[in-house]
Amino acid sequence: MALTFLDREHTVAGPGYSRWLIPPAALAVHLSIGQAYATSVYKNALVAHFDTSLTAIGIIFSIAIVMLGVSAAILGTWVDRVGPRKAMFASACFWASGFLVGALGIGTNQLWLVYLGYGFIGGIGLGIGYISPVSTLIKWFPDRPGLATGMAIMGFGGGALIASPLSSQLLGFYDSGFNPTDPTTVASGDAVMKLFVTLAVIYFLVMMLGVFNVRVPAPGWKPPNFDPAKITTKKMITANNVSAKNAVKTPQFWLLWTVLFCNVTAGIGILEQASPMIQDFFRGGDGVSAVAAAAGAGFVGLLSIFNMAGRFVWSSTSDYIGRKPMYAIYLGGGIILYFLLATFGNTATALFVLLAAIILSFYGGGFATVPAYLRDLFGTYQVGAIHGRLLTAWSAAGVAGPLIINGFLDAQGTPGELVASDYRLALYTMVAVLAVGFVANLLIKPVSDRFHESAGHTDAFLEAHDAESGGQVVSGRSS
Amino acid sequence: MPGNENQPASQRPRLVVSWLIVGAPLAYGIYQTISRTLPLFGG
Known part of the structure; x- marks a missing residue:
C-alpha cells in the first residue's frame, strides 16, 4: 500500500532520532494553516468577482474558523489515537482540497463552492492541523513544553506574515492589471483562482515535510539529563493523567x-x-x-x-x-x-x-x-x-x-x-x-x-497501537 | 537549539534542510511585514 508510511510502526522514533526535527515538522503545518489569517489580501477581489457584499465573502472565513473549533473538538480524540503523522497527512489533504474546491467555485462562479471548499473542507484541515503536533511536542519536550508548543503555535501567527505578501505578489503575477501596492486596483477572479491552486500545491508539499519528519518518542524515552520527578513535585504539575x-x-x-x-x-x-x-x-x-x-x-x-x-x-x-x-x-x-x-x-x-x-x-x-x-x-x-x-x-x-x-x-x-x-x-x-x-x-x-486514569493510561497513541498489536511493545522505526 | 545535543552526524543535513524549509519563508514574511511597518515610524 502506498500509504504504509502512515502506519503506526513508522511513526514511533527509532533510537537517536533528533527531537529538534519535531518543531520544524510542527511549524510546516502551522505556517501553512496560518494562511487563514491572510484572507484580506483577496477579499475585495472576491467581492468584485462574485458581485456580492463584504459580509458574504467574510462568511468564508467565519465558516473556516467555526470548523476549526468544531473539528478540533470532535476529532481531537482521533488525532491522539492515530498519532501525528496520519493527522498531519489528513490535515494537508483537507487544507489543499479546500483550496482546490474553492478554486473550482471561483472558476465556475459558484460562491457556495467556496464556502464548501475553503470554509468547510479547509476548516476541517485547520482544526486537525492545529492540534496535530501539540501532544507530540509535549512528549518530546517534557522539560520545556512551553517552548515547544510556543514554537509551533508561533507558526500559526507567522503563516499570515508569509501568505499575505506571497499572495499579493502571486496575484500581481497572474493578473498584469493588478498592482499589489495600489489599493485602488483589484485582482481578477481568474487570478484568485490560480492563486488558490498554487497555494494548494505549495501548502500540500510543505505540510508533507511535517508528515515525513514527525515521530512520537518510543515508550520510556526521555531527554538526556531530564528527571521527571523534579517537575512533578511542583504543586500545579500533575504526574497523573485525565481522559x-x-x-x-x-x-x-x-x-x-x-x-x-x-x-x-x-x-x-x-x-x-x-x-x-x-x-x-x-x-x-x-x-x-x-x-x-x-x-x-x-x-x-x-x-x-x-x-x-x-x-x-x-x-x-x-x-x-x-x-x-x-x-x-x-x-x-x-x-x-x-x-x-x-x-x-x-x-x-x-x-x-x-x-x-x-x-x-x-x-x-x-x-x-x-x-x-x-x-x-x-x-x-x-x-x-x-x-x-x-x-x-x-x-x-x-x-x-x-x-x-x-x-x-x-x-x-x-x-x-x-x-x-x-x-x-x-x-x-x-x-x-x-x-x-x-x-x-x-x-x-x-x-x-x-x-485520574489508572496507572496504565499514559499515552493514547501507544495504547491504541498496543491494543492492535496484541499488547506487544512498540520497538520503533525511523523510516 | 538543534546543535546542542549529541545527534548522529547523519541527521545534521536533515535538521538543516528541515529548519531552512520553515525558517526561510518565515524570515521572508517577517522582512516583508517590517517593511510595511516603516510608514508608522515615518520611514
Missing part, C-alpha cells in the same frame, strides 16, 4: 476555557479594529487623522509581529515561572494596559503603539501557553483531545470580541468620524472581560484524584 471525556467534567477545564475565552476576546477587540482604531485615536478637530492610512496598515503588520513573537517568548517564559503566574501576567497586565490605552492612549502615538503591541503579545502568548497548562493539569494521555475541546473558547471569542467592539462603536457614530473617546466604553468593557479571566485563573487548582 478528555473526564476533563470536560472538571471545573479546571471550564475555568481554563473562561481564561482563554477572555484573553482572546480582549485581543480580538484590538486586532479586528487595529487600522481604523489608530487613525481614530489621533483624529483632530477638523476630522483629519494625524496617522495616515499607510501607517495604519503598518500598525497592523507590527501587531502581527508582536502577536507571533509573544507566542514564542511568553510561552517559553512559562516554563520557568509556571503557567498560572504567566496567565496572571497576561490577564492582570492586560487589565492595566487596556486601562492605560483607553485613558491615555491618545496622548502620543508611540505610547498607543507600545501598549497595543504588548497587549497583542499577551494575546498570542495566551494561545501558545494553553497546551502546556493543559499538560500540567491533565497529564499527557489525551492532551491533544482536551486542547481540541478547549479551542471552542477561541471560536466563541471570535464571535464575542468583534460583537463587543463593533456594538459599542456602532452606537457611538459613523466609521471614519470616530475619535478616541468613542472607544473608551468598549475598552473599559474589555478591562472587565479580562478581570473575569483573571479571577478564573486564580481559581484553578490541581484536578481532583477521582478524575
Whole structure:
C-alpha cells in the first residue's frame, strides 16, 4: 500500500532520532494553516468577482474558523489515537482540497463552492492541523513544553506574515492589471483562482515535510539529563493523567476555557479594529487623522509581529515561572494596559503603539501557553483531545470580541468620524472581560484524584497501537 | 537549539534542510511585514 508510511510502526522514533526535527515538522503545518489569517489580501477581489457584499465573502472565513473549533473538538480524540503523522497527512489533504474546491467555485462562479471548499473542507484541515503536533511536542519536550508548543503555535501567527505578501505578489503575477501596492486596483477572479491552486500545491508539499519528519518518542524515552520527578513535585504539575471525556467534567477545564475565552476576546477587540482604531485615536478637530492610512496598515503588520513573537517568548517564559503566574501576567497586565490605552492612549502615538503591541503579545502568548497548562493539569494521555475541546473558547471569542467592539462603536457614530473617546466604553468593557479571566485563573487548582486514569493510561497513541498489536511493545522505526 | 545535543552526524543535513524549509519563508514574511511597518515610524 502506498500509504504504509502512515502506519503506526513508522511513526514511533527509532533510537537517536533528533527531537529538534519535531518543531520544524510542527511549524510546516502551522505556517501553512496560518494562511487563514491572510484572507484580506483577496477579499475585495472576491467581492468584485462574485458581485456580492463584504459580509458574504467574510462568511468564508467565519465558516473556516467555526470548523476549526468544531473539528478540533470532535476529532481531537482521533488525532491522539492515530498519532501525528496520519493527522498531519489528513490535515494537508483537507487544507489543499479546500483550496482546490474553492478554486473550482471561483472558476465556475459558484460562491457556495467556496464556502464548501475553503470554509468547510479547509476548516476541517485547520482544526486537525492545529492540534496535530501539540501532544507530540509535549512528549518530546517534557522539560520545556512551553517552548515547544510556543514554537509551533508561533507558526500559526507567522503563516499570515508569509501568505499575505506571497499572495499579493502571486496575484500581481497572474493578473498584469493588478498592482499589489495600489489599493485602488483589484485582482481578477481568474487570478484568485490560480492563486488558490498554487497555494494548494505549495501548502500540500510543505505540510508533507511535517508528515515525513514527525515521530512520537518510543515508550520510556526521555531527554538526556531530564528527571521527571523534579517537575512533578511542583504543586500545579500533575504526574497523573485525565481522559478528555473526564476533563470536560472538571471545573479546571471550564475555568481554563473562561481564561482563554477572555484573553482572546480582549485581543480580538484590538486586532479586528487595529487600522481604523489608530487613525481614530489621533483624529483632530477638523476630522483629519494625524496617522495616515499607510501607517495604519503598518500598525497592523507590527501587531502581527508582536502577536507571533509573544507566542514564542511568553510561552517559553512559562516554563520557568509556571503557567498560572504567566496567565496572571497576561490577564492582570492586560487589565492595566487596556486601562492605560483607553485613558491615555491618545496622548502620543508611540505610547498607543507600545501598549497595543504588548497587549497583542499577551494575546498570542495566551494561545501558545494553553497546551502546556493543559499538560500540567491533565497529564499527557489525551492532551491533544482536551486542547481540541478547549479551542471552542477561541471560536466563541471570535464571535464575542468583534460583537463587543463593533456594538459599542456602532452606537457611538459613523466609521471614519470616530475619535478616541468613542472607544473608551468598549475598552473599559474589555478591562472587565479580562478581570473575569483573571479571577478564573486564580481559581484553578490541581484536578481532583477521582478524575485520574489508572496507572496504565499514559499515552493514547501507544495504547491504541498496543491494543492492535496484541499488547506487544512498540520497538520503533525511523523510516 | 538543534546543535546542542549529541545527534548522529547523519541527521545534521536533515535538521538543516528541515529548519531552512520553515525558517526561510518565515524570515521572508517577517522582512516583508517590517517593511510595511516603516510608514508608522515615518520611514
